[in-house]
Amino acid sequence: MDHVKCECGHVNPIGTIFCEACGKPFEDGESAALLDMKYEGSARRSVTNTKTIVDKIWSFFSSVKVGIWLIVITLAASAIGTILPQQMYLPPNATPEQYYADQYGTLGELYYQLGFNNLYSSWWYILLLASIGISLVICSLDRVVPLYKALKKQGVTRHASFLKRQRVYGVSAATGEEIARIEENLKKRRYRVRMENGNILAEKGRFSRWGPYVNHVGLIIFLFGTMLRFVPGMYVDQSVWLREGETKEIPGTNGKYYIKNEKFIKEVYDKSKDAAVFGDAIDRVGNKMIPKNFQTNVVLYKAAGKAVAGQEPKLEKVKAYDIRVNEPLEFDNYSLYQVDYKEGELSKMKLFLENKATAEKLGPIAISLDDPKESYDLGGGHVVKLLNYFPDFYFDEDGKPNTKTKVPNNPAFVFKMITPEKPDGEVSFVAIRQNIEPSGENKYKMTFAGIETRNASALTVKKDLTLWIVGLGGAIFMIGVIQGMYWNHRRIWVQRVGSELWIAGHTNKNWYGFRNEIAKVLEGTSIPKPQDKALTEKIS
Numbered sequence: 001m002d003h004v005k006c007e008c009g010h011v012n013p014i015g016t017i018f019c020e021a022c023g024k025p026f027e028d029g030e031s032a033a034l035l036d037m038k039y040e041g042s043a044r045r046s047v048t049n050t051k052t053i054v055d056k057i058w059s060f061f062s063s064v065k066v067g068i069w070l071i072v073i074t075l076a077a078s079a080i081g082t083i084l085p086q087q088m089y090l091p092p093n094a095t096p097e098q099y100y101a102d103q104y105g106t107l108g109e110l111y112y113q114l115g116f117n118n119l120y121s122s123w124w125y126i127l128l129l130a131s132i133g134i135s136l137v138i139c140s141l142d143r144v145v146p147l148y149k150a151l152k153k154q155g156v157t158r159h160a161s162f163l164k165r166q167r168v169y170g171v172s173a174a175t176g177e178e179i180a181r182i183e184e185n186l187k188k189r190r191y192r193v194r195m196e197n198g199n200i201l202a203e204k205g206r207f208s209r210w211g212p213y214v215n216h217v218g219l220i221i222f223l224f225g226t227m228l229r230f231v232p233g234m235y236v237d238q239s240v241w242l243r244e245g246e247t248k249e250i251p252g253t254n255g256k257y258y259i260k261n262e263k264f265i266k267e268v269y270d271k272s273k274d275a276a277v278f279g280d281a282i283d284r285v286g287n288k289m290i291p292k293n294f295q296t297n298v299v300l301y302k303a304a305g306k307a308v309a310g311q312e313p314k315l316e317k318v319k320a321y322d323i324r325v326n327e328p329l330e331f332d333n334y335s336l337y338q339v340d341y342k343e344g345e346l347s348k349m350k351l352f353l354e355n356k357a358t359a360e361k362l363g364p365i366a367i368s369l370d371d372p373k374e375s376y377d378l379g380g381g382h383v384v385k386l387l388n389y390f391p392d393f394y395f396d397e398d399g400k401p402n403t404k405t406k407v408p409n410n411p412a413f414v415f416k417m418i419t420p421e422k423p424d425g426e427v428s429f430v431a432i433r434q435n436i437e438p439s440g441e442n443k444y445k446m447t448f449a450g451i452e453t454r455n456a457s458a459l460t461v462k463k464d465l466t467l468w469i470v471g472l473g474g475a476i477f478m479i480g481v482i483q484g485m486y487w488n489h490r491r492i493w494v495q496r497v498g499s500e501l502w503i504a505g506h507t508n509k510n511w512y513g514f515r516n517e518i519a520k521v522l523e524g525t526s527i528p529k530p531q532d533k534a535l536t537e538k539i540s
Contacts (some may be wrong), residue, residue: 002047004016004026005320006019006021006022006024006026007024008020008021008022008024008155008159010022010153010155010181012026013042013043013048013146014043014048015043015044015047015048016041016042016043017035017036017041017042018035018041018159019041019159020040020041020042020149020150020153020154020161021153021154021155022152022155022157022158022159022162023035023041023158023159023161023163024159024161024162024164025041025159025161025162025165030167030452031083032165033165034165034166034167034292034533035162035165035166037506037508039143039146039147039150040146040147040150040151040154041150042146042147042149042150042265044060044062044142044143044146044148045062045142045146046058046059046062046063046138046142047059058142058381061131061134061135061138062135062138062139062142063139064136064139065496066239067132067135067136067139070131070132070135070403071132071297073116073128074125074128074129074132074314077119077125077128078119078120080116080119081116081119081120083098083111083116084107084108084111084116084117085106085116086117086118086119086120087118087144088238088239089121091405091407094404094534095170095405096407097112097119098113098404099324100112100117102404105122107471109446113428115133121230126227126230127487128504129223129226129227130223130227131218131222132223133219133223133224133227134144136216136219136220136223136499137216137220138239138530139216140213140216140217143213144210144213147209151206151209154201155196155201156194156196156199156200156201157196157197157495158201158493158495158504160497162504163493163495163502163504164504165509166255166493166504166505166506167505167506167529167532167533167534168503168504168505168506168511168514168515168518168530168531168533169502169503169505169531169534170503170504170528170529170530170531170534171500171501171502171503172500172501172503172527172528173499173500173501174501174525174526174527178525178526178527179198179200179494179501181524181525182200182494182521182522182525182527183200185521185522185524186202186521186524187199187491187522188493189204189517189520189521190194190204191203191204191490191492192204197337197496198496199493199495200492200493200495200498201491201492201493202491202492202493202494202521203489203490203491203492204489204490204529205487205488205489205490206269206489207483207487208483208484208487208488208489208508209489209508210480210483211481211482211483211485211487212480212482212484213480214476214477214479214480214483214484215477215484216480217480217481218473218474218475218476218478218479218480219473219474219477220473221469221472221473221476222469222470222473222474223473224423224473225467225469225470225472225473226466226470228466228469229464229466233254233465234335234464234465234466235433235463235464235465235466236252236253236461236462236463236464237460237461237463237464238251238252238460238461239251239458239459239460240259240261240341240459241342241456241457241458241459241462242259242261242296242298242457242458243261243345243347243370243454243455243456243458244261244262244263244264244454244456245261245262245454245457246260246261246370247259247260247261247301247315248335250336250359250461250530251461252334252461252463253461255303256302256303256311257301257302257303257318257331257332257334258300258301258302258303258313258315259298259299259300259301259459260298260299260301261296261297261298261338261456261457262297262298262299262320262442263296263297264294264295264296264341264343264455264456264457265293265294265295265296265297266293266294266341266343266455267291267292267293268291268292270293293324293325294324294325294338294341295322295323295324295325295338296319296322296323296341296457296459297320297321297322297323298319298320298322298323298329298336299317299320299321300318300319300321300331301315301316301317301318302315302316302318303315303316304316318331319331323336323337323457324338325337325338325461328462332463333463333465334458334461335461335462335463336459336461336462337459337460337462338443338457338458338459339457339458339459339460340457341455341456341457341458342455342456342457342458344453344455345407345453345454345455345456345457346369346408346411346451346452346453347370347409347410347451347452347453347454348366348367348368348369348451348452349363349366349367349369349411349448349451349452350363350364350365350366350367350448350449350450350452351363351365351367351384351430351446351447351448351449351452352364352446352447352448352449353365353378353382353384353419353442353446354444354445354446355442355444356442356443356444356445356448357443358430361447362378362379362380362382363376363378363449364449364450365378365384366452367386367413369391369408369411370408372389372413373386374385374386378421379416381419381420381423382417382419382420383417383418384414384415384416384417384418384445384446385415385418385425385472386413386414386415387414387415387416387427388401388413388414389410389412389413389414390402390403390411390413390431391403391405391406391407391408391409391410391411391413392404392405392406392407392408392409392410392411393410393411393412393431396409401414401429410432411431411432412429412430412431412432412434413429413431413446414427414429414430415427415428415429415432415446416426417442417444417445417446419443419444421443421494422442422443422444426439426442426443426444427439427442428442428444428445428446430446435447488507488508488509488510488513488514489507489508490505490506490507490514490517491505491506491507492504492505492521494517501527503518503527503530504530505518505530511532513536515529515532
């Protein structure tokens with residue numbers, strides 16, 4: 001019940017359209033329609049087995065339409081992910097939910113709520129990629145295995161119906177000498193010739209039939225490489241802002257490596273020194289400065305031993321390095337690139353405690369804008385307590401002070417000033433050019449005494465252990481493209497039927513070239529060139 005035996009004696013799997021050995025069609029009646037030679041009439045599992053759940057899943061993923069739709073959906077989702085920046089590219093310390101709403105309004109809110117802010121690492125996007133991979137594997141196995149078996153088992157002597165239903169077919173008379181001449185011409189054309197009882201099967205370019213499946217192998221390897229990027233430790237593409245004098249853990253190293261910004265250096269072109277080479281370019285920009293070089297002098301540290309929660313790690317110096325544009329610091333498969341900088345970032349703000357009546361000033365106190373202290377003792381019973389701190393101050397919709405980011409772009413403070421005259425303290429809200437006394441008029445106020453600034457560098461951390469896999473997949477894919485595009489599978493059957501000589505041929509593409517090649521094969525004989533039914537009849 002699982003096989004069909006042909007009259008030639010060959011046993012075919014159930015579902016085979018025509019015999020793998022002799023080519024006899026299994027459908028009833030005489031038909032003039034051309035045989036479907038795409039898979040050599042072989043039985044595909046997706047068509048013949050459709051009963052169990054496994055069969056239904058196999059049939060679903062073996063469908064070319066399903067594969068195309070999966071690719072279209074993935075491409076559409078990928079395109080949507082480029083409309084707004086992904087979360088990894090937001091400014092440092094920005095709150096994603098608030099950032100998208102503030103910058104892009106309703107569209108940004110919807111973008112964030114639907115999860116497109118982290119599209120390429122979302123579970124459903126990874127599932128789409130996996131589904132494409134599964135579809136490619138099943139599509140390939142469903143077709144390439146029966147196709148390979150059918151081509152391997154094909155016989156030289158073919159059934160009359162098989163030859164008649166080929167697109168290129170002709171009947172004539174011929175002598176033994178002419179058949180020998182045809183055989184000789186076929187070998188000159190680099191055909192692999194098989195003989196059986198005076199019949200000929202000439203074949204070349206069969207390897208081109210595997211081009212699409214080589215493509216599939218390349219795509220599967222490519223998808224596997226891209227999906228490996230979601231495995232921890234395989235791929236890192238993150239950024240870190242590092243202020244001068246600051247030491248931070250390098251993102252993606254799981255606390256193993258730390259980096260310290262010793263100094264940021266920026267150099268610009270000087271007309272007096274660089275006029276000989278860059279004078280014209282400098283003149284074109286006028287008063288604008290053209291950066292010549294910007295670099296970050298860093299020290300790379302490695303954590304010694306295992307980190308203990310709540311304790312500062314013990315760091316061992318690995319090396320010092322000057323990171324410039326396109327001159328990254330490389331270590332342990334990681335690369336640190338200089339990508340951006342910020343000059344004059346606020347570092348400390350100095351304030352006096354001033355008696356409004358006498359203008360007497362105490363202090364100043366220096367408030368670190370990265371990690372401010374909660375209390376500042378000025379002596380003589382004068383204490384300034386920091387009740388609240390807003391690094392990037394603004395008033396929200398309710399009119400309350402809030403902060404946009406943790407970067408000190410616009411610092412504001414809420415102080416409680418304790419003095420001998422006011423032991424219970426006075427509250428004051430202090431921002432740049434603002435001094436608000438919410439509890440009424442105070443005896444004391446905080447006044448500006450100066451600022452300290454510093455430079456900051458943006459470094460991109462990259463690690464990619466999947467690049468060679470992705471590259472290998474791409475290379476194999478291109479081999480498949482070349483294999484299937486520049487070669488084609490050609491077969492010519494020359495067979496004696498009684499007193500007649502039948503010639504039939506098939507190619508998977510480039511029928512014009514194939515017809516010309518048959519004409520060259522028949523040179524030196526009186527045999528007319530067989531007709532292409534697609535040109536002489538309304539048959540496709």
